Amino acid sequence: MSDAGRLILPAPAKLNRLLHITGRRPDGYHELQTLFQFLDHGDTLTLAPRDDGELRLTPTLSGVAPADNLILRAATALREATGSRQGADIHLDKRLPMGGGLGGGSSDAAAALLGLNRLWGLHLSIEVLAELGLRLGADVPVFVRGHAAWAEGIGERLTPVALDTPWFVVVHPGVSVSTPAVFQAPELTRDTPPITMARALQGGTASWRNDCELTVRELYPEVAGALDWLSDRAPAMLTGTGACVFARLDHEADATALLDDISGRWTSFKAQGLNRSPLHDALDR
Numbered sequence: 001m002s003d004a005g006r007l008i009l010p011a012p013a014k015l016n017r018l019l020h021i022t023g024r025r026p027d028g029y030h031e032l033q034t035l036f037q038f039l040d041h042g043d044t045l046t047l048a049p050r051d052d053g054e055l056r057l058t059p060t061l062s063g064v065a066p067a068d069n070l071i072l073r074a075a076t077a078l079r080e081a082t083g084s085r086q087g088a089d090i091h092l093d094k095r096l097p098m099g100g101g102l103g104g105g106s107s108d109a110a111a112a113l114l115g116l117n118r119l120w121g122l123h124l125s126i127e128v129l130a131e132l133g134l135r136l137g138a139d140v141p142v143f144v145r146g147h148a149a150w151a152e153g154i155g156e157r158l159t160p161v162a163l164d165t166p167w168f169v170v171v172h173p174g175v176s177v178s179t180p181a182v183f184q185a186p187e188l189t190r191d192t193p194p195i196t197m198a199r200a201l202q203g204g205t206a207s208w209r210n211d212c213e214l215t216v217r218e219l220y221p222e223v224a225g226a227l228d229w230l231s232d233r234a235p236a237m238l239t240g241t242g243a244c245v246f247a248r249l250d251h252e253a254d255a256t257a258l259l260d261d262i263s264g265r266w267t268s269f270k271a272q273g274l275n276r277s278p279l280h281d282a283l284d285r
């Protein structure tokens with residue numbers, strides 16, 4: 001969406017509809033197989049050009065120094081890659097919980113990469129932007145490419161897929177999960193045999209699971225409580241390393257009813273699964 005040189009861009013959440021850990025690399029990072037899907041719910045970035053070459057981001061996120069914010073890191077990476085000295089005012093309307101397993105920071109970074117590429121007329125290809133994005137975080141490339149995907153490696157080897165697009169109710173159990181703590185836990189399952197994408201898709205949603213779930217349940221009883229509560233009402237899973245958990249529902253009315261049931265218990269929202277990122281829809285308009 002554009003308005004007098006301004007770009008208003010959605011930065012959607014992602015869910016890991018399946019997450020297998022198949023190994024550990026020498027540098028300590030874990031090899032994953034995962035199915036990424038977007039949600040029609042997320043942050044919003046508003047980008048406007050500045051004449052003085054300054055990069056300004058508002059508001060400041062609590063606990064994140066401006067220079068560490070993935071949006072400014074993305075902007076700086078773009079300028080370094082192209083030699084551009086152009087500036088921008090960037091406003092972030094943050095709706096996604098930080099460290100929730102919904103990929104909010106990664107999605108913000110992708111929106112900044114694609115949006116500033118457009119705003120500054122840089123004409124970098126999606127391939128180059130995905131490569132720059134990977135240096136910012138393993139989940140950035142899928143948001144740059146904008147297709148639901150089967151991902152391997154640490155999440156950078158992507159094959160587009162079309163998944164079912166049910167409704168989801170996403171619950172934040174009110175605790176903050178440390179991704180490094182989960183990946184460092186001795187008992188974490190790290191030896192799931194790799195499978196093909198075809199086999200994962202054939203298995204269908206009922207067979208999909210997240211290898212982090214047992215460890216996260218043990219380390220964070222609040223997550224276990226939310227998963228147990230949701231599972232009594234609909235098929236439920238953890239996304240990423242949590243803390244968020246999600247229930248899958250066939251109809252929006254079922255999602256609305258479940259949200260009503262949750263009311264006051266936890267922070268939650270409903271959203272539909274999307275196989276194409278709304279960021280790319282907005283840039284195409």
Ligand SMILES: C[C@](O)(CO)[C@H](O)COP(=O)(O)OP(=O)(O)OC[C@H]1O[C@@H](n2ccc(N)nc2=O)[C@H](O)[C@@H]1O
Binds near residue numbers: 016
């Ligand atoms: C688990 C996922 O949510 C799946 O989508 C993501 O791969 C996590 O990505 P993320 O939150 O961007 O994580 P990062 O900030 O890159 O990594 C945090 C820490 O988790 C560990 N880590 C992360 C990703 C990965 N594939 N293996 C790891 O071992 C590393 O110790 C790393 O230092």
Ligand SMILES: Nc1ncnc2c1ncn2[C@@H]1O[C@H](COP(=O)(O)OP(=O)(O)OP(=O)(O)O)[C@@H](O)[C@H]1O
Binds near residue numbers: 064099102105241
């Ligand atoms: N724009 C940003 N939005 C959110 N977090 C950011 C941002 N920039 C930097 N960060 C840092 O990145 C960390 C991870 O944020 P994010 O919301 O992407 O986690 P997540 O949802 O758990 O992602 P994942 O599913 O990739 O694990 C935050 O705790 C914060 O310190």
